[in-house]
Amino acid sequence: xxxxxxxxxxxxxxxxxxxxxxxxxxxxxxxxxxxxxxxxxxxxxxxxxxxxxxxxxxxxxxxxxxxxxxxxxxxxxxxxxxxxxxxxxxxxxxxxxxxxxxxxxxxxxxxxxxxxxxxxxxxxxxxxxxxxxxxxxxxxxxxxxxxxxxxxxxxxxxxxxxxx
Numbered sequence: 001x002x003x004x005x006x007x008x009x010x011x012x013x014x015x016x017x018x019x020x021x022x023x024x025x026x027x028x029x030x031x032x033x034x035x036x037x038x039x040x041x042x043x044x045x046x047x048x049x050x051x052x053x054x055x056x057x058x059x060x061x062x063x064x065x066x067x068x069x070x071x072x073x074x075x076x077x078x079x080x081x082x083x084x085x086x087x088x089x090x091x092x093x094x095x096x097x098x099x100x101x102x103x104x105x106x107x108x109x110x111x112x113x114x115x116x117x118x119x120x121x122x123x124x125x126x127x128x129x130x131x132x133x134x135x136x137x138x139x140x141x142x143x144x145x146x147x148x149x150x151x152x153x154x155x156x157x158x159x160x161x162x163x164x
Contacts (some may be wrong), residue, residue: 070092074092075088077092
């Protein structure tokens with residue numbers, strides 16, 4: 001069994017070798033994480049495209065089925081009321097206009113609410129404030145640590161063994 005850098009496990013390695021090995025392994029880990037993220041994103045995009053295509057097809061089928069609904073409504077009114085067929089079709093048309101008008105009013109209300117909302121401006125201001133705070137931040141002072149030579153050799157060996 002050997003370490004990633006080829007040296008046998010349990011062999012004494014210098015701090016530089018340990019640091020180089022850790023850096024190499026960390027770099028490989030970051031590259032693997034990026035590759036995983038790309039693969040997951042690609043899969044999500046494919047699923048999203050399939051979902052969008054299915055919703056589009058459902059919308060097209062629904063739009064083409066609306067005339068059938070209007071015919072059914074007109075013939076249903078005629079069956080129940082025995083009125084002239086032209087009047088029944090006019091009532092069916094009026095019902096469609098009424099539904100379209102209500103939907104348009106709902107759309108207008110939501111459009112006005114969206115126009116009054118300052119969501120993007122609030123987010124931009126918050127980000128600028130956070131950036132300003134982070135630019136003025138100072139690192140915490142670190143306590144003085146004893147030099148490497150002053151540390152116990154047992155601690156250094158324990159670190160070397162645990163990382164291999």
